[in-house]
Amino acid sequence: MTNVAVVGTGHSKFGSRTDVTLQELAWEAVKQALEEANVEQKNVKYFSVGNVGTWSAEPLPAIVVGEYCNLNPSGTMRVEAACASGSAALRDAYLAVKSGEVDIAMAVGVEQMHQSPNLTVVEMIGRAGNYFWEFENFGLTFPGYYALYATAYMSKYGMKEEDLGKVAIKAHHYGALNPYAHFQKEITMEEYLKSRPVAWPLKLLDSSPITDGAAAVVLASEEMARKLTDSPVWIEAQGVASGTANLSRRTDFTSIEAARIAAEQVYRRAGINMDSPWKQIDVADVHDCFTIAEIVAYEDLRFAKRGEGMLLAREEQTYVGGRIPVNVDGGLKAKGHPIGATGVSMAVSLTRQLLYRAPHKSMQADIKNGRALAHNVGGTGHYAYVTLFSTRRPGT
Amino acid sequence: MISEVRETKQKEIQILLKQLDGLVQIKGLPIFPEPKTGNPLWADVRELDLRYQIPVKKVTRFFDELGKGKIMATKCVKCNTIYFPPQDDCPKCRVSGLEWVELPVEGELITYTIISVKPPSFSHYPDYVVGIADLGEVNVTAWVQGPKEKLKVGAKVRLEVVKREPEGYLTYSLRLL
Ligand SMILES: [Zn+2]
Numbered sequence: 340m341t342n343v344a345v346v347g348t349g350h351s352k353f354g355s356r357t358d359v360t361l362q363e364l365a366w367e368a369v370k371q372a373l374e375e376a377n378v379e380q381k382n383v384k385y386f387s388v389g390n391v392g393t394w395s396a397e398p399l400p401a402i403v404v405g406e407y408c409n410l411n412p413s414g415t416m417r418v419e420a421a422c423a424s425g426s427a428a429l430r431d432a433y434l435a436v437k438s439g440e441v442d443i444a445m446a447v448g449v450e451q452m453h454q455s456p457n458l459t460v461v462e463m464i465g466r467a468g469n470y471f472w473e474f475e476n477f478g479l480t481f482p483g484y485y486a487l488y489a490t491a492y493m494s495k496y497g498m499k500e501e502d503l504g505k506v507a508i509k510a511h512h513y514g515a516l517n518p519y520a521h522f523q524k525e526i527t528m529e530e531y532l533k534s535r536p537v538a539w540p541l542k543l544l545d546s547s548p549i550t551d552g553a554a555a556v557v558l559a560s561e562e563m564a565r566k567l568t569d570s571p572v573w574i575e576a577q578g579v580a581s582g583t584a585n586l587s588r589r590t591d592f593t594s595i596e597a598a599r600i601a602a603e604q605v606y607r608r609a610g611i612n613m614d615s616p617w618k619q620i621d622v623a624d625v626h627d628c629f630t631i632a633e634i635v636a637y638e639d640l641r642f643a644k645r646g647e648g649m650l651l652a653r654e655e656q657t658y659v660g661g662r663i664p665v666n667v668d669g670g671l672k673a674k675g676h677p678i679g680a681t682g683v684s685m686a687v688s689l690t691r692q693l694l695y696r697a698p699h700k701s702m703q704a705d706i707k708n709g710r711a712l713a714h715n716v717g718g719t720g721h722y723a724y725v726t727l728f729s730t731r732r733p734g735t
Numbered sequence: 736m737i738s739e740v741r742e743t744k745q746k747e748i749q750i751l752l753k754q755l756d757g758l759v760q761i762k763g764l765p766i767f768p769e770p771k772t773g774n775p776l777w778a779d780v781r782e783l784d785l786r787y788q789i790p791v792k793k794v795t796r797f798f799d800e801l802g803k804g805k806i807m808a809t810k811c812v813k814c815n816t817i818y819f820p821p822q823d824d825c826p827k828c829r830v831s832g833l834e835w836v837e838l839p840v841e842g843e844l845i846t847y848t849i850i851s852v853k854p855p856s857f858s859h860y861p862d863y864v865v866g867i868a869d870l871g872e873v874n875v876t877a878w879v880q881g882p883k884e885k886l887k888v889g890a891k892v893r894l895e896v897v898k899r900e901p902e903g904y905l906t907y908s909l910r911l912l
């Protein structure tokens with residue numbers, strides 16, 4: 340099996356993108372990625388499309404995107420792993436190249452959530468989990484699911500509202516610098532504390548927004564990557580795991596088990612020290628759909644011990660210059676969370692970080708190890724994808 | 736009643752549809768400017784109503800017993816696993832036709848949330864508390880009812896059959912003791 344590299348990246352502006360259709364939005368990212376990689380559509384022998392849909396009209400998004408972007412007749416499929424659909428699309432294209440079946444593939448993530456009213460979107464995301472036993476009768480919402488984790492974490496470790504506020508403030512700080520971000524303004528602790536509850540203890544400013552956006556990456560085999568670029572970013576390892584559909588079938592609401600398992604797979608495959616992985620990684624994007632999710636991610640990725648994730652936030656250790664910079668592109672919270680695009684967006688942000696191409700110099704992490712980590716969770720720990728990107732060729 | 740809940744919603748939709756009809760009469764097209772940006776949007780003229788019909792044959796006993804005031808789980812006699820939500824297959828032992836057992840009714844709240852931004856299909860209820868309780872061998876997700884001052888992690892709760900109003904159907908909830 341060959342090594343696989345990212346050789347081109349594309350990213351649309353995230354936000355309320357009612358100025359374009361789903362396929363027009365995808366094209367913004369696909370075009371940029373093709374140009375960066377300097378490849379023709381006809382050479383992209385396979386493409387996967389991460390999209391959850393239902394709030395947008397097209398039921399066959401991979402086909403609609405394929406036609407609009409002139410990617411036909413290469414093979415494709417739409418990939419669904421809830422909020423991790425982007426990473427799942429990346430995985431699908433990665434495996435197509437890794438297996439040796441194709442030498443160039445593309446992963447596209449696209450979501451247009453503003454084709455439906457916000458409350459319809461609240462309903463559709465709330466239904467994700469176990470529809471019959473947990474939604475039909477009890478009306479859980481996406482923030483509601485994560486609020487169950489926030490309540491348990493606060494109760495067990497004495498986390499304060501302000502600790503969650505710190506995560507939100509950091510996200511908006513970097514979002515304000517990122518030209519692709521949905522929210523491009525800073526927030527204060529006072530604004531955070533005053534924002535209205537959506538699912539106690541989570542507030543509006545704990546939550547990622549309903550966003551439209553697209554991202555794309557071109558992947559190539561080692562042989563092809565050598566021809567296309569002097570600066571390939573390798574997919575060094577990927578870990579995947581799943582969790583129960585019913586939250587009631589879980590016992591611990593202070594950690595996402597699937598994310599821990601996926602992270603361990605990656606660390607083992609890449610030979611990363613499990614005790615202090617942050618020492619070998621320069622920057623990370625973690626799945627902060629809600630502020631609590633970022634704190635739990637610090638622990639699931641072993642950037643902090645169990646119960647100490649909130650201290651990383653409190654001590655501002657995840658800004659550029661801290662123990663490990665996390666979500667310095669604004670994260671889902673400020674960059675936005677177009678469900679199916681998020682995982683691919685992480686791949687784009689991290690590839691650019693490793694190549695010293697962050698959109699603003701204050702967002703650029705110091706790259707010493709040449710490694711960046713993406714943590715993308717679908718649903719509430721229903722799916723977990725952890726991907727390690729590296730400037731060093733795997734196996735060297 | 737389920738039909739009354741729907742009628743209330745339909746009235747809101749009717750107002751929107753009337754506006755859309757007016758628009759089509761004036762412009763000859765269902766295109767309107769988005770209030771915030773002015774971006775032209777096409778209002779879908781096709782409607783899809785979604786109300787699923789979900790098979791419950793293998794767990795019918797659960798619903799029969801609700802009518803008698805009991806909340807049941809299933810148990811695999813081979814490996815002793817208790818399943819809640821109930822299911823008739825034990826995938827570990829690959830056996831079917833599990834035994835029905837009554838759930839313990841007393842437990843402790845492990846976590847909870849108060850839903851203020853509600854899905855449209857729940858918008859007719861006041862803000863509700865959803866919690867997960869540990870009943871010993873299994874956990875149960877349900878609405879938590881009772882005085883707010885008693886609401887905390889570790890609170891004692893009792894699982895009970897209740898009628899969900901205004902729909903008027905049987906379900907279960909956790910009552911704070
Ligand atoms: Zn069994």
